[in-house]
Amino acid sequence: MTDEGRRNVRDLRRANRARLLRRLYFHGPLSRQDLIAATGLSSASVSNVVADLLDAGLVVEAGAVESDGGRPRILLRVDTSCFEVIGIDVGETGIRLERFDLGLNELEALDVPLRGGSLDPEAVIPAIATGLDELGAGAEAPVLGVGIGVPGIVQHQPLAVVHGQTVGWDAFPLEELLREHTTLPLFVDNGATTMAQAEMWFGAGRDVDSAVFLLLGSGAGASVIADGAPFRGSTTSAGEWGHINVQYQGRRCRCGARGCLEAYVGAEAIIARYAEAAAAAGVADDVVADEEEALRGILATADQAGAAGEAARSVLDETAVRIGIGIANVVNFLNPQRVIIGGWAGLALAPSLLPQIREVVREHALRLPYALTSIDLGALGADAVARGAATLPVARLLEAGS
Amino acid sequence: MTDEGRRNVRDLRRANRARLLRRLYFHGPLSRQDLIAATGLSSASVSNVVADLLDAGLVVEAGAVESDGGRPRILLRVDTSCFEVIGIDVGETGIRLERFDLGLNELEALDVPLRGGSLDPEAVIPAIATGLDELGAGAEAPVLGVGIGVPGIVQHQPLAVVHGQTVGWDAFPLEELLREHTTLPLFVDNGATTMAQAEMWFGAGRDVDSAVFLLLGSGAGASVIADGAPFRGSTTSAGEWGHINVQYQGRRCRCGARGCLEAYVGAEAIIARYAEAAAAAGVADDVVADEEEALRGILATADQAGAAGEAARSVLDETAVRIGIGIANVVNFLNPQRVIIGGWAGLALAPSLLPQIREVVREHALRLPYALTSIDLGALGADAVARGAATLPVARLLEAGS
């Protein structure tokens, strides 16, 4: 426990280098003068550190700003082509790999369907390995690292081990197994966390530093960002929003408990609840295999008159209420600047349910924290998990400055 | 936004000095060799920095460890008598001031009853000011600062302003008003947070760095400690545990919403629920003005046979269930290393309810986070708020190293 921190003068340089690099990465082309103002370093130090960064090829000049009577400032920017990164979304139905430049612009994407459609550990590793080979072959710059977003709790001990209760992974030694197939640095994190990271860097969380991301898919998860960094519990399993209790002795959840939020607002649960409501109302419920299609069917049905529409509307109404209460709990307890709803089911539901959700939150949240938060939709599309995973190696670069 | 961090070599020294001081403060007398191992600094640097600390009088030698063949290591410890600190608990019924040495050993205490028994802003300021004068007069060492724990949300803009919804404080400029009466550094924070701080330093949280403290009194609050530091939301109002929703369309809460946890597990709510249950069972309910006494009465009644005992037991059973669910939510969502129950009502209830609470948590929490957490009672007594407030100036000293 030697308490890693800056200790000697070289660490100091590394930290300042990282500070400048980070500033340039997120705040676009900047002059040395801007950097002086932003970091509080002396002009001499900025000059020196920038020279280092230019030498290392991480930063390049990007034109000059027009002057009015003096030497013009020359702009600097991170050279986004000097490295590439790979982000992988290990989803419940398939694996998606994407290759980006350092600025997280997508260069190439690759979908790997899974044999048998299940996340069998035996199948996942070779699927990722071959995907990595294929993507790596196309790279035109050194690959900085590979970020992997997985469904489940990730523990670093020190190599990443994944506990994916819903996909049958029990202490799955993902990193160790992948190590046999690649020498690239690996970064494994929970998919909800990587998605949140992507939204914080490039999406709906760009302008705040404290937010909660809700991931509504088949189930319901969350990721908490505090002071710009993901909040992880003592064992990095924080954010299990779907399993907070919203109903005493309520519906049975797939986690085994009763009354979990997920048992009401996950897509799987919504579909099941509509099936029950339809049966009770004596309406035929077309069974659809694909969850996404089934959910859209329910949303469409709700626009119709008659008993089926009635049933769908009542199911969706309760969904809005439960989501709203779940959000109110988060607002009261964590007081985030923003709550962002994402995930395929969240994005599908929100357009019609958001006003009602906001109203429920207003009723159940305390005045002050409610007034200071906003509830919005995620701004990124379906590749947010992979993109967020790709931020992990970039984040390491920005922290280390090299 | 010049992003305060260590920048130059002097900041580096300050940081290392703080690192050593912190280590000495929390881990008792240590030799220079211990410090080398603990901090990773070179022996030369440790020697230099320790010499500084000795010169400054912050640290003194404390004997030597017996040697077996070499020069004996001499032990160092923080000189707890070189400074004193004052902690103030601004409670709903009165103000308590305590004077401590730097090691937070109590030297003197002072209770100031409030005129009219209310927290009238007009009365609070002079009460604190005169109390400070009296306590300061007895000090035998320079007073490092004054910590104040208040009931309500504290915002620093930049001087501390308190929003105490329950005591009628609306943007009360406490720090600005106190500034007119003292030149001592002031540190204002929420009382639940200061209490948690005291437990983290000297109580039930001493050996962990991530914990959630539940404060059960008349109402129910919480304080979240993550990585050793209090988690504050975007506006430092995080931790409103009492107002997470545990029952859809449930009991009306004093915050205006329905189904808040506080409407079931706060002492006020327990007493009200017992009154209802007693009335329904046709049992006489002695109305007692003092909440603490009333709660003890219910606990005693529960040990009796008959209808009254039955009613009390059912109320307490539900209380345990609700508390358990509230804790399970915290465990799932924040994954703390430890959950600590405090507050006068919590300490009163826990002895009889804790086994049942633990069982409810086990049923409602996810396996992994539940297995890695423990649920315990607070270890400090009634002065934890004042003591925790007094940690604030000490924390600043330990961070700055001077």
Place this chain on the structure above:
DNA sequence: ATGACTTAGTTCGAGCCGTGATTTAACCTG
């Protein structure tokens, strides 16, 4: 065109800091 002026960026010496090697200090054993 040219010289005065203005601003950007670099260079240089000074002052600190941490480190490894070396020296001094303090104690034990026989």
Place this chain on the structure above:
DNA sequence: CAGGTTAAATCACGGCTCGAACTAAGTCAT
């Protein structure tokens, strides 16, 4: 009391940031 052992202080060195001096690169008035 000498030899061995470990702790602590000292020293020389290289690295860092900083302020000041200096050079570079423009604009503007004449």
